[in-house]
Amino acid sequence: MTTNSTFGQIISGSKPVLVDFFAEWCGPCKMMAPILKDLKVAIGENAIILKIDIDKNPQVARSYNVQGVPTLIIFQDGLVKWRQSGVVPAKNLQKELEKLG
Numbered sequence: 001m002t003t004n005s006t007f008g009q010i011i012s013g014s015k016p017v018l019v020d021f022f023a024e025w026c027g028p029c030k031m032m033a034p035i036l037k038d039l040k041v042a043i044g045e046n047a048i049i050l051k052i053d054i055d056k057n058p059q060v061a062r063s064y065n066v067q068g069v070p071t072l073i074i075f076q077d078g079l080v081k082w083r084q085s086g087v088v089p090a091k092n093l094q095k096e097l098e099k100l101g
Contacts, residue, residue, distance in 0.1 A: 007052070007060055011075035016047040016100040018093060021061055021071040023054050028087050029070045039090040047097045076100050 011017045020036060022029035040049055054061040054069060064073060064080070074082040074096055082096045 007050075007057075008078070010048065010050060012078040013048075014077060016081070016097050017075045018047060018049045018097065019073045019075065020049070020051045021054050021064070021066045021069055021073070022051055023069045026069045031087050032070050032072075035087070035090045035093075039093050042090065042094050043097055046101050074100065 011019070018036075018039075020029075020032055022032065036049055036051070052060055054066060064071075068085050070087065071085045072083070072088055072093070073080055081100055
């Protein structure tokens with residue numbers, strides 16, 4: 001489980017962090033799992049991929065105004081660099097991460 005302070009530490013680094021805000025009951029969220037797995041293989045250690053369950057971490061989801069799931073946010077140095085809701089292809093995510101790398 002990711003607490004607010006741990007989450008804050010992770011997203012504050014210079015390495016890009018892709019956060020997948022999801023819910024267990026969400027169909028499109030389940031579609032993101034294999035996409036994120038492929039993305040991790042493609043990007044290796046160049047970025048961190050983090051999944052946040054909005055039902056278990058409502059305060060984190062609220063603090064970033066997550067209205068729907070999946071919502072994907074890329075952080076770097078504690079700042080939101082990119083954000084999109086819905087299922088996003090791995091190649092699109094990789095392109096956004098590479099811009100920051």
